[in-house]
Amino acid sequence: MRTGTSRPGFALAFVTSLVFGLITSLSPHEARADDANEIDLKLFGENVIQGWEGCRLGFWQANRNPDEDSYAYVFFAPIPDGEALPGWVKIGEDVLEVSKRDIGSADTGMLEPFQLYKSSDGKLTLLVEIYDQTRSGRGIEINDGRVTFLRNDKFPFPVRVKGLNGCLDSFDDSAAVDDAAEAPSGQASGLSLGQPVDFDSLDRIPPPIMRAIASDAPDCEPENTPGFSSAYSVNDDITLWQIPCVLYARNASSVFALSWTYHPDHASVLLFPSQPGSGEADHAEVLNAVVDPATATVTSDDGGFDCGIRELFQLRDAEGETLEFTLLEVREKTDCDGIETDPRDYPLVFDNR
Structure with missing residues (x-):
């Protein structure tokens, strides 16, 4: 784990219409005006989580799999003692910490369908929307959701995600390891392309x-x-x-x-x-x-x-x-x-x- 500064955290909270207003107030022309106005969001993996194998709250890009892709996460928060720490996101070369802002509870035993995270300086806001979640042997699986990144003077950056609020050691992942070991030579990346x-x-x-x-x-x-x-x-x-x-x-x-x-x-x-x-x-x-x-x-x-x-x-x-x-x-x-x-x-x- 990193030492010195703490690492960004990800949690969920209800968002007000003011945030939605910010997302929708930009015209398509404005949203394409300049790359300098875009959030340089980076996917990450072991280079940021540094081998954490315990319980976690994590969101990864919906078309990737953190068990197969080196870079898949958009948010990761360790849960060492049953409660998520501040989570981490990566923008440009910086790993940033975000903390959950509690404004309500789901009261269903599941995750709140809307969650809000902010950086300590208030410049970065994460809006988490959970559309579909189910319980499994390792915790709560997020089957469909969206994380929207909002930063001062930048255009909103929405990412469709899947995720997990739970523990990897709660299930047997030996089959996944065996599958990876049997990957054919020349296909270590796990990628394949459609026909031309x-x-x-x-x-x-x-x-x-x-x-x-x-x-x-x-x-x-x-x-x-x-x-x-x-x-x-x-x-x-x-x-x-x-x-x-x-x-x-x-x-x-x-x-x-x-x-x-x-x-x-x-x-x-x-x-x-x-x-x-x-x-x-x-x-x-x-x-x-x-x-x-x-x-x-x-x-x-x-x-x-x-x-x-x-x-x-x-x-x-x-x-x-x-x-x-x-x-x-x-x-x-x-x-x-x-x-x-x-x-x-x-x-x-x-x-x-």
Whole structure:
């Protein structure tokens, strides 16, 4: 556990119409005006809870699972002696503490359907709404809910959540451990992608994707290609896009970007990490990219008839509400000896599986 300052807490309380008024008073135009007005909410996991295995009140993003995803929580409060401590949330690089403001009781043996948390300086408010909750062997399961983050001079940030008010040691989780141990090689992230939806024109690509490429991958020139692109569903909220960049005599390059259904005016270009120790910077473009949706991997073959380099990347959860590529394997043949060689048979020079 951290020492020094206490860590943010999460609890539930009834909210007044004044809070709802703040949420609804912003016009759509105002809510998209500037990224500086947006709350930089980050999902977190062991990097914040630091191995706490006891009872807790926790909320995680509804399309994630804290038992499988490295970053899933939006709120976490330990319950060491039957009563929740102040809880933790992460905004930007800061772990903040929030405390529950009691203004009523559910009187049903369940959690209050509305709960309110605030930071000690009063700048951050969390409104918790619990729509569906049930009892189980480990406590109260929150099957559906919403946490709305409100911060001074920032637009409200709502997150659909699931959660638990209870103790992990109240049930047998050995089956989950066994399942994780049997995960196939190359699928450690637990992610898979939907089958590709192909497009034959850049007009079909959302404008935020094109703006992100122009800003963060300026060497990519999709307008000078035929415009063939593909979209892969990651989940109900996130889509992975493969966009063409440059066509060469034997090769073609592309970039990959993310879009979010709940944040339609935002997109992010993903970087591919370079081999550790190579001295090369991470890069946005990859050559001859081939996507395997089942394992969420991208293979890049940068070579010719008899020599070259083959890299294997995997899309994985990253801190915050995003994803990133991890380099799994590099194979390279430097001797261009005139002998035709399948890139999969190049000598292995880096293995991160």
